[in-house]
Amino acid sequence: MRLTLIRPSIGRPNPGTFETAAIEPLQLGVVAALTPPHWEVRLYDDRVEPIPFDEPTDLVALTLETFTAKRAYQIATAYRARGVTVVMGGMHPTLLPDEVAAHADAVYVGDAEQHWGELLSDVERGRLKRLYRGEPTIPQLGTFPRRDLFKGKKYLPLSLVQFSRGCPYRCAFCAPSTYFDGRHRTRAIDAVIREIAENNLKIVLFVDDNFTADRAAAKDLMRELVPLKIIWGSQASVEMIRDRELMRLMADSGCFGHVVGIESTDRENLVTMNKKQNLSGGLGAVAEAFGEYGMTLWAALTVGHDNDTPDSIARLVDRCVEARFAYAAVNMLCPYPATPLYERLKAEGRLLYDGKWWLHSEYHFNAAAFVPRRMTADELTLACRKGWTTFYSPTNIARRVLTWDTLRRHPLRIGLHLFYNYILRKDFLLTDGMPFADPLS
Ligand code: SF4
Structure with a gap:
């Protein structure tokens, strides 16, 4: 068969x-x-x-x-x-x-x-x-993924591994949280370690929804990662910076950094999106903690929340530049089907494209799929685009990457940051406004 x-x-x-x-x-x-x-x-x-x-x-x-x-x-x-x-x-x-x-x-x-x-x-x-x-x-029930099937396909030189699935938080826009219903499950630590060791993986990206959701389990895993001497990253919640033992273990086990869901700095926005775990601390504290442990922060932002305006979005991006974040994704707030955000916008009559933007012939990648509260959908689309082009302007790339923190760590890191900033800028310019599916099919 x-x-x-x-x-x-x-x-x-x-x-x-x-x-x-x-x-x-x-x-x-x-x-x-x-x-x-x-x-x-x-x-x-x-x-x-x-x-x-x-x-x-x-x-x-x-x-x-x-x-x-x-x-x-x-x-x-x-x-x-x-x-x-x-x-x-x-x-x-x-x-x-x-x-x-x-x-x-x-x-x-x-x-x-x-x-x-x-x-x-x-x-x-x-x-x-x-x-x-x-x-x-x-996840995986004791099996290891068939990595032989990836060979020859010219993927980025990172090996993906999963430690856990799900997240205990319930951010209103989050599709995985809707599916997992607030549950979080981890694999057996010895299975994860064997998978990395037997496949001789050296640069690992843990594709967890929230790597630090179970801090005790994450710490146990990191203790076992130390002798493997790998370089790894993942995505995790911002409140990790308050647990110094966790941060220390990350640095000691080879963590190069995380994608962190910063989303917004507006308190009302954070409350409305049910991201209460982000309410204390500011961008400066996050940047400082990551810098202290030599880790790179990739700030995941979402724009288009009810309190956002074109000016507030521009200010948010400026603050990420000032905080010298190595990377940021200025993501359009996206009403994924069946999420609490989708249901609220639907009830308020604010969904565009007949409520099925993912199938609509006129919808394009990165466009607003709903009517924002304090601007038009077109203004939001433009503000999101401007956020990307500002954060990844050649001047701002240089300002963010050529910092004392990166300079003192390793010259290689500067090269990597410059390279990936260039890739992200190029990728955004290529895909912005792209229609869905293949027009030639
Ligand atoms: S913290 Fe991240 S993974 Fe968890 S519910 Fe919020 S957006 Fe989803």
């Missing part, structure tokens, strides 16, 4: 082109590992390579998020027209199974670990059901 796993892209920055800075699709490596050995598995990543639609296969499985749903439906249509059975799973099918069911022969809701084997044996017996439902569970 032949299984084709596909990771769809969001769209094409230019017709017929592919991404040059993609990271491994870890979730598909896990699905491949959960597949019995009598299935021959192939993996195609629509972001970095063409999909061979005419290659013989018995089953196509797509993983999709809301941003990649439209492209996934295009791919599914092409395969189903050739008589190939298509199943879809991932975050978007979990949040909107009915929509996805219209484009697939079967929908897999929730974590793959529990029922993936059952789905495959149903395919073998010609008895595929329309819906499979896995509950949130311990």
Whole structure:
């Protein structure tokens, strides 16, 4: 039996082109590992390579998020027209199974670990059901992802590893928090360590929703990471800076930094988005703590909250430049389906694009998909774009990167920061305003 796993892209920055800075699709490596050995598995990543639609296969499985749903439906249509059975799973099918069911022969809701084997044996017996439902569970269930499937695809030189899934917080815009319903589960520490050691991974990105959600478990893992002498990063909550033992262990175990959900500095915005864990402390304190331990901070911002205006967004970005954050993502606040934010905006009649921006022909990447409270949708789109171009202007890149903190650490770090700032600037300019899916399909 032949299984084709596909990771769809969001769209094409230019017709017929592919991404040059993609990271491994870890979730598909896990699905491949959960597949019995009598299935021959192939993996195609629509972001970095063409999909061979005419290659013989018995089953196509797509993983999709809301941003990649439209492209996934295009791919599914092409395969189903050739008589190939298509199943879809991932975050978007979990949040909107009915929509996805219209484009697939079967929908897999929730974590793959529990029922993936059952789905495959149903395919073998010609008895595929329309819906499979896995509950949130311990990631990977003792398997290691099939990393051999990533070879030759020119991903960024980072190995993705998962320690935990979920997050105990409930930020109103967060799709993973809606799916995991405030639950957080960690893998056995010895399994994580064995996975890193046996695969000889040297630069690791933990793809956890919130690496420090269970601080005791995170500390235990970091103690075991120390002898491996790897370099690693992840994403974690801002309140980590108040736990000095945690910060020390991070530095000692090779942590180069984290993506941190700063979101906003406006108190009312933080309360409305239910991000109360961010209410104490300021940007200066975060920058100082990261600098003290030699770690790099990637500030994740969201713009378009009810108290935001074009001026307040510009001020927020200026403050991130002044705090000398190495990186920032000025993300458009995004109403992901089924989240509390989506339901509130829907109830208030503020959703644009018929409430289904991810499928709408006129929606473009990085555009506001709702009516903000204190500006127009177009003003918000422009303010978000200006935030990116300001933060990544050549002058501001130099101001942020050439700091004493980076200079005294290592000249290599300056080179890396300059390189990745350049990549991020280029990526933003390429994808801003990009339509979803592939116009050539
Ligand atoms: S802290 Fe991060 S992962 Fe947790 S609910 Fe908030 S946005 Fe989601």
